Amino acid sequence: MEPFVLDKERGIFWIEPWREKFPQLLAGFTSRQLVPDDEYGNLAFHVGDDPEHVRANRRILSDIAGVPLTHMTCAIQPHGNRVVEITEALRGSGALELSSSIPDADGLVTKLSETLLTLFYADCVPLYFVDPTVQAVGVAHAGWRGTMQNMAKEMVLKFDEIFGSKPHNIHVVIGPSIGPCCYQVDEHVISEARKLLGIKIDAVAVPDGESHYRLDLKKTNRILLEREGILSSHIEVSHLCTSCHHHWFFSHRKEKGKTGRMAAFVIWKEDQI
Ligand SMILES: [Zn+2]
Numbered sequence: 001m002e003p004f005v006l007d008k009e010r011g012i013f014w015i016e017p018w019r020e021k022f023p024q025l026l027a028g029f030t031s032r033q034l035v036p037d038d039e040y041g042n043l044a045f046h047v048g049d050d051p052e053h054v055r056a057n058r059r060i061l062s063d064i065a066g067v068p069l070t071h072m073t074c075a076i077q078p079h080g081n082r083v084v085e086i087t088e089a090l091r092g093s094g095a096l097e098l099s100s101s102i103p104d105a106d107g108l109v110t111k112l113s114e115t116l117l118t119l120f121y122a123d124c125v126p127l128y129f130v131d132p133t134v135q136a137v138g139v140a141h142a143g144w145r146g147t148m149q150n151m152a153k154e155m156v157l158k159f160d161e162i163f164g165s166k167p168h169n170i171h172v173v174i175g176p177s178i179g180p181c182c183y184q185v186d187e188h189v190i191s192e193a194r195k196l197l198g199i200k201i202d203a204v205a206v207p208d209g210e211s212h213y214r215l216d217l218k219k220t221n222r223i224l225l226e227r228e229g230i231l232s233s234h235i236e237v238s239h240l241c242t243s244c245h246h247h248w249f250f251s252h253r254k255e256k257g258k259t260g261r262m263a264a265f266v267i268w269k270e271d272q273i
Contacts (some may be wrong), residue, residue: 003173003236006053006248009048010064013043015128015173015246017236022171023273024113026065027128029121029175031248034060042250042260044120045098046076049260055096060099065116065267070095072116075105079124079145083107083138083158091115106146109138111163113270118263122169122252123183123210123242125217126175128265129155131165132181137266144185147194149191152162167229170237178253180242181208187211197223 004013011033018027034041035057042049043057055069062069062074073086080146084090084105091112092102102108108117109129117139119126124143130136136159152172152178159165185205190213194201197220205213218237226233242249242262250259 002239004176004238004240006031010034011036013176013240015236018130018171018173022130022132022137024237024269024271025036025266026269026273027130027173029126030061030263030265032250032260032262033248034132040260043263044117046157047260051097055253056094058264061118061263061265062116064252065265066269067114067116067267071109071114072118073102074101074118074120075102075108077106077119078104078140079143080104080106081146081151081154083109083140083154085116085162086110086112086115087160088112089117103157105153106142107140107158108136108154109158109162111136113268116267117264118265120261120263121177121200122250122259122261123178125177125221127152127155127221128173128175128264128266129159129170130266131159131163131170132167134163135268136165137268138265139266142217142221144189144215144217148196150196150224152221153228155226156225157229168231170230171234172225172230172237174218174221175238176240176242176249177217178243178251179218179239180214181241182243182253183215184208184212185215187216193220220267234239
């Protein structure tokens with residue numbers, strides 16, 4: 001079953017299976033319909049949008065999360081695999097302007113409640129993490145570069161290192177992103193995948209014309225997570241493709257690089273929602 005369920009009124013896709021399981025957790029994915037009558041719910045500063053417009057859109061999200069905008073925490077995401085723990089001192093980084101963003105992070109984790117972790121996407125894969133036994137949450141950005149640098153593993157390692165999390169206690173959701181239906185890659189990307197996955201490459205890539213393939217980045221991340229000991233029953237995967245559903249999602253590939261960004265967000269609330 002599709003784990004992301006659309007809240008049409010708010011223009012947000014919620015992670016439905018987590019709502020019941022973790023009543024203090026809010027986690028989801030914004031859509032371009034976050035702003036009614038606007039159809040351009042861009043949440044990132046770096047795409048040439050009016051910063052006032054971005055702040056207004058972000059205020060909508062922080063209101064939904066029930067925190068001041070200054071509790072939203074953002075990073076410059078260089079398609080790497082660096083994970084940063086958000087402490088009190090870092091909370092609110094990049095909320096109001098690009099320049100105060102955490103300079104280099106594609107993964108954010110925290111044990112602080114009321115702290116809105118957000119990363120931005122237009123086709124790349126959002127990974128959501130929660131360890132309810134220690135009340136720690138995280139979000140990661142894994143396009144093909146991040147996936148091939150095993151961002152999934154880095155997150156699991158950081159949960160262990162910082163929070164003492166055991167893999168069997170961690171739950172992960174793999175969110176909406178460009179699907180194998182629309183994601184054609186060349187031999188260079190496939191050779192990276194082969195290095196990472198070995199013989200399992202056939203499970204995630206199918207030939208598509210001469211020296212091209214269609215790659216399933218979500219499934220790749222599932223394999224990487226299971227390899228780190230995350231239980232298969234603790235992993236949910238969205239089937240939503242950001243390139244197929246133009247009405248709801250920005251797609252870097254479909255819109256040839258000129259587009260907005262959705263946010264994957266996660267927040268642990270002090271009280272049950
Ligand atoms: Zn598609």
